Amino acid sequence: MKxxxxxxxxxxxxxxxxxxxxxxxxxxxxxxDEKTGGIILFITASGRDIVIQSKKKLIRLVVHDSERPSQTDIILR
Structure with missing residues (x-):
């Protein structure tokens, strides 16, 4: 999944x-968080795309394919 x-x-x-x-x-x-290795946010939900609050910014994560993973790890650099 991209x-x-x-x-x-x-x-x-x-x-x-x-x-x-x-x-x-x-x-x-x-x-x-790549620097600390700690989990910033854990989400269980449904919707269209992902918008998360990280420190002082909002970051949108867009999934590019139609796979249906049950769990996904996103690393913020």
Missing amino acids: VSLMPVGDIDTVVKDAGVAIHENISNLNVI
Whole structure:
């Protein structure tokens, strides 16, 4: 599964209700900080794409294929 990381704006200027919308093909998502190795966010949900709040930015993760993984790890660099 290919995933893109795209900054979509600063949290101070781009506000989402929960800060999260999940791609319909992902049921479990771990967002991992590469520097610390710690899990920033764990998500179980459904939706169209993923928007997460990481530190001072919102980052959108876009899934590029139609696989249906039950769990996916996303590493933020």
